[in-house]
Amino acid sequence: MVFVFIFLFLIIYFFHKLLRSQFFNSNKNESFLQQIPGPFNFPIIGGVYLLDRNNLHLSFDKLYKKYGKIFSIKFGVVNTVVLNEPDIIFEAFHKNANFFSDRYMLPSINILSGNGSNIAFSNGEYWKKIRSEFSSLITKSKNKNLETEFNKHYFNFENFLSGYIKKNDTIYIKPFIMTYTFNVVYGLIFNESVEYEQELIPKEISDFIQSLFDVLKETTLCPDYLPFLIYFKNYDHLKEMTKKMIANVNPKIKKILNEMDESNPKTLLENLIVSIKNDKDNILKIEHLDHIVVDLILAGMETTGGVIEWMVLNLTNNIDIQNKLYKELLSNNFLSYPSINEASNYPYFNACVKETMRRSPIASMGPPRLCTKDIEIGGYIIPKGTQIFSNLYSYSFSEKFHKDPFLFKPERFIECPNTPILIFNLGSRQCPAKGMAESEIFAFGTKLFKKFLFTSPNDQVIDDKPLFHVSLTPKKWLVKITER
Numbered sequence: 338m339v340f341v342f343i344f345l346f347l348i349i350y351f352f353h354k355l356l357r358s359q360f361f362n363s364n365k366n367e368s369f370l371q372q373i374p375g376p377f378n379f380p381i382i383g384g385v386y387l388l389d390r391n392n393l394h395l396s397f398d399k400l401y402k403k404y405g406k407i408f409s410i411k412f413g414v415v416n417t418v419v420l421n422e423p424d425i426i427f428e429a430f431h432k433n434a435n436f437f438s439d440r441y442m443l444p445s446i447n448i449l450s451g452n453g454s455n456i457a458f459s460n461g462e463y464w465k466k467i468r469s470e471f472s473s474l475i476t477k478s479k480n481k482n483l484e485t486e487f488n489k490h491y492f493n494f495e496n497f498l499s500g501y502i503k504k505n506d507t508i509y510i511k512p513f514i515m516t517y518t519f520n521v522v523y524g525l526i527f528n529e530s531v532e533y534e535q536e537l538i539p540k541e542i543s544d545f546i547q548s549l550f551d552v553l554k555e556t557t558l559c560p561d562y563l564p565f566l567i568y569f570k571n572y573d574h575l576k577e578m579t580k581k582m583i584a585n586v587n588p589k590i591k592k593i594l595n596e597m598d599e600s601n602p603k604t605l606l607e608n609l610i611v612s613i614k615n616d617k618d619n620i621l622k623i624e625h626l627d628h629i630v631v632d633l634i635l636a637g638m639e640t641t642g643g644v645i646e647w648m649v650l651n652l653t654n655n656i657d658i659q660n661k662l663y664k665e666l667l668s669n670n671f672l673s674y675p676s677i678n679e680a681s682n683y684p685y686f687n688a689c690v691k692e693t694m695r696r697s698p699i700a701s702m703g704p705p706r707l708c709t710k711d712i713e714i715g716g717y718i719i720p721k722g723t724q725i726f727s728n729l730y731s732y733s734f735s736e737k738f739h740k741d742p743f744l745f746k747p748e749r750f751i752e753c754p755n756t757p758i759l760i761f762n763l764g765s766r767q768c769p770a771k772g773m774a775e776s777e778i779f780a781f782g783t784k785l786f787k788k789f790l791f792t793s794p795n796d797q798v799i800d801d802k803p804l805f806h807v808s809l810t811p812k813k814w815l816v817k818i819t820e821r
């Protein structure tokens with residue numbers, strides 16, 4: 338049996354070598370990629386045998402430790418380069434933004450994004466225009482409602498939580514945090530929200546998020562990269578979930594289109610509609626709104642909610658730090674709550690947020706980009722057409738950048754406030770809502786940690802090993818909550 342296996346392996350190995358020498362030696366892309374450090378790639382499956390789809394972040398981390406800040410690997414049939422440290426991500430995505438701004442379009446991404454008609458998975462002139470419209474609508478100066486919205490939703494959350502813990506002080510807090518972040522984006526878009534007592538977020542949306550996670554989790558073992566798998570696994574489920582999600586938002590969008598006053602747009606969606614209608618170049622299209630809205634709900638809810646959940650968990654596990662933060666919140670503003678414009682007066686709060694983003698990076702990797710020109714990055718040529726991943730996880734836990742990386746120590750950001758944070762990624766495609774998300778977390782967290790004390794229900798340290806769904810989320814955990 339062993340001999341048969343070795344024999345088969347040798348045949349595949351030499352066949353692969355032969356193919357390379359016959360067909361690929363002349364192929365400059367292959368020879369450029371071979372210069373970049375990286376593991377052995379088998380024919381057809383490439384380096385997929387090294388990627389654990391339940392822990393892709395850990396697989397990338399292992400490869401980073403072995404090969405350094407840039408490595409190449411074949412995701413099945415797709416040539417891929419992974420960038421692992423802030424300076425090399427910056428060199429590619431910021432200094433050479435023109436050649437790294439497009440997404441690598443995979444079949445599953447095409448389905449999710451309505452053939453690239455949303456923001457996160459669009460390309461070219463359309464992407465530039467829609468991103469710039471969205472970015473300008475969510476800046477503080479243009480959207481004066483942001484803080485009012487954050488506060489309105491926070492106080493609904495607080496009232497609900499205060500009532501709830503009178504009956505049961507030990508709770509699974511995640512769904513309530515997600516309802517808060519869902520309400521913020523839903524409110525900005527539709528001026529609607531859901532009640533905490535009710536069925537949390539609409540079922541079509543939670544189902545879609547779940548199926549999206551399932552698909553993304555299968556990244557390494559899906560027909561996107563291994564086309565022969567299409568005979569075993571198709572995209573029907575994803576198509577069905579996408580359809581349901583669109584069916585949830587489409588009637589609301591139509592109603593707004595029929596009823597809104599275009600001379601006085603109020604919500605983010607109404608403002609986008611006006612921008613689209615005023616687009617003289619006719620690049621933006623009303624029919625793309627369905628996918629844009631779905632994109633914003635997904636992008637805005639899980640990420641911000643995830644950071645808040647991790648912050649509560651980290652502070653539950655570090656009660657001294659939670660009490661130190663409480664003192665800062667009391668001493669600066671004893672009676673009321675700070676405005677988002679006063680964020681710089683709360684250095685310890687900001688350090689706790691940054692340390693949460695470092696120690697518990699909700700975004701473990703950026704969505705894939707496409708390299709659109711043969712270009713030298715980090716001393717190696719990355720060929721045009723390569724899929725590029727930025728590994729946002731390894732930096733957080735690298736001794737090279739952070740002493741005692743597994744400790745939760747906000748003080749490191751007081752000592753070195755300019756230490757980079759990677760979870761929004763870098764460059765031209767960095768999260769456009771970074772400022773909004775930071776303000777949302779500030780508005781929520783400064784009130785939450787002043788009002789409530791979070792402790793472990795059984796005095797045991799809460800398990801903080803993350804679950805991988807492309808984002809890194811805590812496993813289901815319970816927390817005991819008392820009013821301060």
Ligand code: HEM
Nearest residue numbers: 456457636637640641700703760761762766767768770774
């Ligand atoms: C702490 C919260 C958040 C984190 C950690 C986060 C992280 C990210 C990351 C890593 C990307 C990919 C960037 C890249 O490819 O280089 C991204 C893109 C994006 N995010 Fe966020 N995000 C957050 C909050 C939000 C919110 C609140 C919204 C909207 C309401 C939002 C909207 C978007 C959009 C539209 C994109 C696509 C941008 C593009 O492709 O040009 N994000 N975000």
